[in-house]
Amino acid sequence: MLYLFCSIKFVNKTVNKIRQWTQNINFQYITTMTKHQNNKEMAILEAARNEFLEKGYDGARITSIAKSAGVTHAMLHYYFKTKEQLFTGIFDDFIHQVVGNMTELFNDSDKPFIQQVEDAVSVHFDFIKENPQIPLFVIREIATHPERIELIKDSVASTIGGFFGTVQKGIDQARINGEICDIDAINLLFDVLSLNAFTFLARPIFFAVFGRLTADDSVFIELRKQEILKTIHKRLAI
Amino acid sequence: MLYLFCSIKFVNKTVNKIRQWTQNINFQYITTMTKHQNNKEMAILEAARNEFLEKGYDGARITSIAKSAGVTHAMLHYYFKTKEQLFTGIFDDFIHQVVGNMTELFNDSDKPFIQQVEDAVSVHFDFIKENPQIPLFVIREIATHPERIELIKDSVASTIGGFFGTVQKGIDQARINGEICDIDAINLLFDVLSLNAFTFLARPIFFAVFGRLTADDSVFIELRKQEILKTIHKRLAI
């Protein structure tokens, strides 16, 4: 769960031992932290995750996070030097979770390509359904602080790049087999991402306006999923 | 442009004359403000609009707005009592702009329904292209402050409700004519909104990751538009 991320406390500890402190130590190459090794630190991370997801960086409050975690805010500054640093770790974590989920969507199988795509759409939809705040979180933070994406650009680009290549190969082969019509990988994936993510981006507004018309939140979400599967299916069909 | 909105100064002025001050005076029924009537007030509104669009309510700063507008922040509090009040006016304005644009998408014509839809998709896409920050702005503010939608819920719901009815009638008739396949208005409009809005929601991320692959921002945007038109067309085709 926690990629590229460990606390200042952990770095300090490590550094005390190995005596190699630098300000910009590369977190990636330090052994990842054992979970539940430290209750308070984990409580802070959990609280910070929720606070940042819900309110974004600008709306989040260090004191509010500390209160949720059941610690003083001085404690929070002890484990994580600044708000920015606490945020960066959590942000990187989400980015890798999103990218990781995407790149695992296609698993080699003998199924027809159109079926593989539908499976991927379904898995992706369910992932966002389980993590409905992530799309807005990522979009909002990149939009308000564009410089943040620089930190992860290269690592993400290569991962995603390979993934797009895989999908494009699948498309090319399916085209040769006469299974699908013409489309390129980027547009197909952008369509899927748009339809799936926007369902949950717009949900609060939709239910504020149309709540009285629809029986139930989950009923509408399931209807959207079926509609998206149909839309993508028809987009690929010859 | 400015719906349901006038400044405290203007209300004060009006109230001084008509001697009918109440705290919750209904702005809607006060004569709308003449543009350019007051340079400083307009400069504040313009600056606030940009600041809120760019940074959201939580990230926006009264002093920053005042500086952009070339006035002291005391001046800003003179025209608009609080940050919240300044924001509310601008927010309402955006909501009505978005809803207004949507409800004007379908104009009665003799064209085949599928062509009417494609025209609407194109107009809607271009609207967001001209106002690319609005979708994130609205989604973000509703997500972080859900109570705000209550202020406009009823007025918006009825407007949108009527619009959905119009679209549904068009669908029903086109179905009878054998022009399109089965779909309901809400899903169709949600599809269009998803594909169009997400293009611009994801653009900063997309270009951070894939910028090097694509020649130009505007080229990609145009490609997306064509892809969306194709996707909606195939979704409706029998």
Added chain:
DNA sequence: AAAAATATTAACAATTTTGTTAGAATTTTC
């Protein structure tokens, strides 16, 4: 031109928010 209304400024103030520090308490290491 006098009076009234409106616009503007500068200084002040309350609160929030992030961050620090010195020292005490606890745990770990030797």
Added chain:
DNA sequence: GAAAATTCTAACAAAATTGTTAATATTTTT
């Protein structure tokens, strides 16, 4: 069990942020 490292607390502090106020300048009305 002594020394060292660490965890933790309470109080402090600096800066940012929103908002107020009293006095002054300007414009509008009569």
